[in-house]
Amino acid sequence: MTCDVLKRYDLSLCPRWWRFLLLTALLLALGGCVTLHIEQPDQKIIAQAVSGALIPGFERRDIPSADTVSRLNDNMRSFVDEWAPASMTTNDKVKSLLRGLISSQGRAIQYRSDITLDAESTFEQAVANCLSFSILYASMAESAGLRVAFNKVEVPPLWGLREDSLTLTSYQHVNVIVEHLGYDQVVDINMQEYSVDYPQKRISKEKIIALFYNNNAVNAMDTGDYGLAMSYYRAGLALDWSASEIWNNLGVLHMRINEYDVAVELFKMALSLNTRELSAATNLVRVYQYRGEKEEADKVLRAVQGYQKNNPYFYYRMSVKKLDERNFNEALADINKAVKLLKDHRFYYVRSRVLQAMGGYEESMQSLELAIQVATSEYYRLYYLSEKEKFNARAEEGRAGVGSELL
Structure with missing residues (x-):
């Protein structure tokens, strides 16, 4: 269940668990015995940010609908019939369909981490990151009569150092699980990034599409098209209000337009939903430092570094x-x-x-x-x-x- 703030900002319409989050102070345990106390986010500011009112000249832009992101055309369905015909066993379908997509005898799709496309574009352009490939493979596998689920893998974070600040690069890895009788089979375009030992969980198709919108929002933001980025972020939150990565990235967007007070509340929102969203904690440090709030910056930084020492x-x-x-x-x-x-x-x-x-x-x-x-x-x-x-x-x-x- 999601709380669709894009339509109304009436707290009573939100689920009980969500109201509870808003009415309690956030305790962020970043590592060991280091605990960071952060005030709850200001919901009036959150509502203003999500509305897009602060983005200069913002107008809602057309973006792909959730249905079109995973849609197959006639050519793609013919491909499925060729590589995963009904006469095949489930196991053979899984392997043959994968081979058809990535081998030189088929589409020869190449892995590219910097691009997120819908299913049709992935098939035609033959390039994909893990998310794009998962959307394409899952749609084709379902067309072939297979039962599939999306799997979100928590790839271990890697810390990087910049001259004057710590930054955390968090990477969300996604793959597909094909459900067999008695066991599941993982399908992944980039198995080097995957390990069965990593924390992982199955997520809904709605959350997958929200990640698709988030990725494209980041791409738009990096090219300076803040209006398009805002449209994607709004669409992502409409599908998955609890997506902490979207709240964090929305905070980054508002930092870029110098709305630092708003960015602070958005980073708090990310942390209220996911205490492990360390990129949001790091970004809080950067904003506090920029505003000259040394005490607040040091408090958060000590917690981040406490986690770092145990990471x-x-x-x-x-x-x-x-x-x-x-x-x-x-x-x-x-x-x-x-x-x-x-x-x-x-x-x-x-x-x-x-x-x-x-x-x-x-x-x-x-x-x-x-x-x-x-x-x-x-x-x-x-x-x-x-x-x-x-x-x-x-x-x-x-x-x-x-x-x-x-x-």
Whole structure:
């Protein structure tokens, strides 16, 4: 159930759980014993922001309807009949349809993380990110008589450092689950980003379309078309009022038009819906710093940094950065902290690369062996085995290679 503020701003029309959120103070636990107390968002400001009234010259723009985002045309239905005919078993349909979409014998769809298209455009242009591909595959699979569900995967966050602020890049990965009798099968255009160990949950088609609108809003915002971005954000919230990523991005939009007071309330809204929306917390710090509110900025920043210190992916990212800079001692210290917090195969791999760069052959091989042992997929295991062969070949030739590819 959603609270459609695009039509009316009557709190009594919202679900009880939503009213409860608005009437209680937010306790944001960002990590360990660090707790951040944030006031509830100002609903009058929220309503004003969602209306689009603050966007210069805003007029509602035409955007794809929810139905057209996943629509199949006659050519696409013929493709389904060819690659997943009724005579096939469920398992064969799943594999054949995937092969038809990504192999050179079929559509040869290429992965591109920076583009979000509807199903028809994805099919015609043969490019897709995980969301676009999931929408296309799910629509075709349903046309072939398969039962499907959308799966939202919480890919671990990677922290990046800018000169004067911390920023968190959060990535929402989506794939498709085909439901079999007794087991489910995951279909993903970018299996390198997927692991069964990551937190994940099935989400509705409405939430998927809301993510589609959100992605396109960000693209429009980045090109400076704030009116189109606002139209997409409104459409996304109409489908999924609880989408914290949309509230955060809407806050970024209002930052860009210098509506900082409004942005603060939007970031609070994001955090009230999802205490793990760390990008919103980071953005709050930036706004408070800009406005000269040092005490408020420091309070939020301490909580963010408290989470950071207990976040193995922060140390992982910093180790990769320092490896690139050939600062091997600090890179090793950071990756050791990451490994201490979490036994992730990628951490062992990066530690192997650092040790290799430092000339520690035996220790490097031991770490690479651990990466192979705890790899979460066959893809990674085979990759590490190939790296082991390359490393052995280099060692025999008397030269150690240095690299820092980030998996």
